[in-house]
Amino acid sequence: MAKHFVRFQYKNKIDWGMVSGEKIFPLQIGDLSTKNLLVGLQKKKIKTPTKIPSQKIIPQNNITILSPITTPCQVICQGANYKKHSLEAGLNPKSKTYNLFFTKSDLSITTAIGDVIRPKHVELLDYEIELGIVFGKEINEELDLHSYNPKEYIAALFIANDISARDIQLRQLQWYKGKSYRTFFPAGPILAVLEPNDFDQIDSLELNLTVNGQLRQSAKANQMVYPPKETIAELSGFSRIQVGDVLLTGTPSGCALKAPGKLKQIFASFLPEHKKWEVFIKGQKKRKEYLQPGDVIKANIRTPDGKINLGEQILQVKQGSIDWTT
Structure with missing residues (x-):
């Protein structure tokens, strides 16, 4: 059965702990990187009890939860990996016969319980819940899809939210920038x-x-177009993977982003490039689904029986004060 861990701060010290209901059992290993935690568990240098002693448990309301993904690490993402999301993003799932990859900066990593800052120049802020995968083994050669075992490479799972500034990502055609603040x-x-x-x-x-x-x-998760086994095999053909690197496996439908209808797209195709994007942004601004300061985002991923439970993210959107346009 999966073991659930959190990285936390308690009395000015950072540690990792095992989760037991609403309580934490500190491992007293200090502020290890995600990579070193996984390696320590694999080599059994980090001991985890089969039964958690109650006298050493810390209530969760006494600690500050930190991100279980530490930097530096490589953040690789899949785009339009659920059919319905492909449609709302303006892609035809029948003609999209490829696995779409992009990256985010690890500068964007933050805690699951805290604030999402909307940069001052961003107007179209979107949410994207995703299943995150942490690699537990290096990949330095191309893997054969039919013979390799993904269990050797997938070490852990977590909730990811691929927050996106759509007016940067799409109008400027800069996915990395629009997703990495x-x-x-x-x-x-x-x-x-x-x-x-x-x-x-x-x-x-x-x-x-x-x-x-x-x-x-x-x-x-079974609605993914390209599931993890297929994705990791393809990824191995063009990327070197280190222990602790992560893969975000795409988001389902329901984002704030929604592509214009076909008639509007045909009309926009006759416009100059800058005018086309002006029309697009104007249309998106009418959508009330985009995140505003004060909004609260909650996200959870779990199996129906609770044997794998990745917890709950609770995030509040706040307005940034820095204007990058000046």
């Missing part, structure tokens, strides 16, 4: 380290995200 990658709170018999449960994971109590995204 500070606080644009809330991670955690739980790092679920998998056991061999846990992998069959990945497909049954349920992803849910609400904004101000309204359900916006809901899907199962």
Whole structure:
């Protein structure tokens, strides 16, 4: 059964702990990187009790939860990996016969319980719940899809939110920039380290995200167009992977972004490039789904039986004060 860990601060000290209900058992290993935690667990240098002693437990309300994904690390993402999200983003799933990859800066990593800062120049701020995968083994050669075992490479799972500034990502055609501002990658709170018999449960994971109590995204992991095994094999052909690097596996439908209808797209195709994007941004501004200061985002990923439970993100949107346009 998967073991659930959190990275936390308690009395000015950072540590890792095992989760037991609403309480934490500190491992007293200090502020290890995600990589060193995974290596320590693999080599059994970090001991985890089979039964957590109650006298050493810390209540969660006495600690500050930190991101279980530490820097530096490589953040690789999949785009339009759920069919319905492809449609709302203006892509035809039948003609998109490729796995779309991009990256985020690890500068964007932040805690799962805290603030998302909307930069002053950003107007179209969007949310994207995603299942995050942490690699537990280096990949230095191309893997054969049919013969390799993904259990050797997938060490852990966590909740990711791929916060996106759509007016930067799309109008400027800069995915990396539009998805990499500070606080644009809330991670955690739980790092679920998998056991061999846990992998069959990945497909049954349920992803849910609400904004101000309204359900916006809901899907199962088995709805991915390109599942982890296929994705990792393809990724190995053009990327070197280190232990602790992460893969975000795409978001379901329900984002604030919604592509214009076909007639509007045809009309826009006759406009100059700058005018086309002016029309697009103007149309998107009418959508009330985009995040505003004060909005509260909650997200959770778990199996129906709770054997894998990645916890809950609770985030509040705040307005940034720095204007990058001047």
